[in-house]
Amino acid sequence: MSRAFDAIVIGAGQAGPSLAARLAGAGMSVAVIERKLVGGTCVNTGCMPTKTLVASARAAHVARRGEAYGVRLPGPISIDMATVKARADTVTINARTNLEAFLAGQQGVTLIRGHARFVSTHQVEVGGERLSAPRIFINVGGRAAVPDMPGVHETPFLTNTTILELSEVPEHLVIVGGSYIGLEFAQMYRRFGAEVTVVEKTPRLIGREDPEVSDAIREILEAEGVRFRLDSDCISLAPRDGGVSVGVDCTSGDRAVEGSHVLLAVGRRPNTDDLGLEAAGIATDPRGYITVDDALQTNVPGVWALGDCNGRGAFTHTAYNDFEIVAANLLDGERRKVTDRIDTYALFIDPPLGRVGMTETQARQAGHEVRIGVRPMTRVGRAVEKGETAGFMKVVVDSGDERILGAAILGVEGDEAIHALLDTMSAGAGADRLRRTMHIHPTVSELIPTVLGELKP
Template sequence: MTTTRSFDAIIIGAGQAGPSLADRLTAAGQTVALIERKDFGGTCVNTGCMPTKTLVASAYAAHLARRAADYGVVLDGPVGVDMKRVKDRQQTVVRNARGNIEKWLRGMPGMTVIHGHARFESANTVRVGDDLLTAPRIFLNVGGRANVPDMPGVGDIPFLTNAGMMQLDTPPEHLVIVGGSYIGLEFAQMFRRFGSQVTVVEMGPRLIGREDPEVSDAIREILEAEGITVRLNAECISFAPAENGVCVHVTCEAGAPQVVGSNVLLAVGRKPNTDDLGLDKAGIETDKRGYIVVDDQLRTTVPGVWAMGDCNGKGAFTHTAYNDFEIIAANLLDDDPRKVSDRISCYGLFVDPPLGRVGMTEAEARATGRPLLIGQRPMTRVGRAVEKGETQGFMKVVVDAETKQILGAAILGLNGDEVIHGMIDLMYAKAPYTVISRAVHIHPTVSELIPTMLQELKPA
């Protein structure tokens, strides 16, 4: 028997943006239904940021232990990895985070939490099983999943995605990773440190092709120095079963035409979870890749419906999803007009050492035709990095020579994912680079070399 229930707002998805918006709406006295079909917390908590960074931490501990002699520390015997304990630690972090989010949601006044799959019946009505839920405002926070392209033979082999990687309790003998971008490279390094042989297969001419070439080259050198094989210019990737695993056919400029691995990870991008929501019944428009079309305030093409997070194509990160919530809440509840176009692109690549990135690459800045100033400093000239014995990488900044505004920066090296925030804050403040170049930073830190680098800018 179908029942109909009415709310002030419906939120579909309990990822990064949904619970925070629910908190604001219920605190404002509204009745809210939040619908989640699987795990509370979305990708970040369950198969993304939290579990992968937990694994990265375990892999770093193993790597540092193997380097103990470099620091004058003597260990008794070879360093081993108990993958079952590594997995248990990762799963504990995930379960705690997931449970805390569910507890938070269920404790909100005016909140109704529903487990199930929501599909639109009309612009203001969704169906979950036998229940119809209606609300004048509906917020989509349905996230995304790993893209599985229709490569030849992919249906004939077992393969892993980021979600499947979370369930491994033994390191693969030979992990072949298809995709040389952010997700693939993090898994490549961590599983090499767990003891696997690792090969990265990338169709492009270099890793993480959106970055400047020297960033790509430096990261490749870091990975290859740890024994990871990198195969670039893989023009025709295909798969076939092999006696001891999977054969990946690779046409490259150099190297064998195929790689046989025990396991294959597909890390070739993400796709939005928008194909099974009945968006057509609501008249909600999507683009050719399936992302929900939104305006600068995250409103869809249907009045009363908003889209947040990975499903709207405006960002593929936890921090952009959270900012989507902030934009919607500010506009609806705070009379504080905010928009997506005010956001400055920033992100990290969490290999070791990490890459922190903000704004334009040098190539993008040059394409604008502006006169530029460039600053660069190797991590070998950063005292803190030398003291810790972690001198791989460099820092780089691109400045508009006329306005003195920072256009972009990359910090590949010790604490680069944290140090980059000084640049991010300055860019949001719309202040000239001289504000930092004349600042006095704490010694000894990585950040203290930022003013020095800015004092040594040169015309590009």
């Protein structure tokens, strides 16, 4: 049995449903194939449930600090983790249900449940049925990477997906990996009341950031009681009665950390290893990411790859932008390119880190002479008024042409304020233009022009 469509979208993550709707709106018949949960990582195991948990953890943190604001509660703060989990589950289920309803309401779109595998360049098989289309869009996302470290196959461990199933607070959560996912869970579960130790093999946290950013994040989390074991060059896992032992050092000191649970947060891998890509001749890089050009087309004409599986971004916003690029080029006569977008993302600890463009280190490595503007959040009125003065602002500007090359805002509302810099960069305006722009008082963003007025070599 076989069916023909005008387009096939494999995966109903962030890019897939929106693209299917645009294609169907242009008069195409579209098959959307999803083997598991509509909504992909963001809706089901990523942004939505985790940021809901972050919000619950922040509520607990603010409640504990109530007396500093003159607010006295009747008793000690306690965590009902089952209720916390139920709240996150509800947010996810509602989002997924709404997305399923959206797809069902699209005339010309057929949602097919099952696992798609290529059998030729423009033909896939799902549950014994063959589907064909001249246009195929791969949007299969990614999953947690599980390194082949000693003891990993004998020891129960959590990933960013399975930790969402916990309905109790771990006594001692050991997190292997000191980057974005690991740090968000570290602060979250510390605020829920767990002991937390982060094990990281490199000398500092989130190594892609400038050293002062890494150091400040460590200080923020240590102030809340998160412990760190950096330079852990000999990581291993072993089961223990009622818990787990994580080896961290083969030569000296405390060579292991004992915990009740261990979370592996050491990166992601694309869901491309069981798609039958070889049958279609679709090229991948050594890590399994599908190779795409500037328009997100693969080496096979008529096949595109969007979202986490193409290695051109690992965020919900990059996946959605992939959809926008493909739709604009196919349907609107535009010539948009993935290299035209500016890198931007956030680390959602509290306070958050908002990032755009290059770090100072990256700018210097690229050959720029730079000027730097820095302001601690202790000198940002909005942060002082809220009693949340951890962190700082940092802007990197080219000394010659005044281009804003990048920025980091680690501090209260940093994930929102960073957009003032992102939008200025996208508009092609320089530091001088933003420096002369009036902002609202009292906000975090109002200090951005001030920082740009204090640039130094």
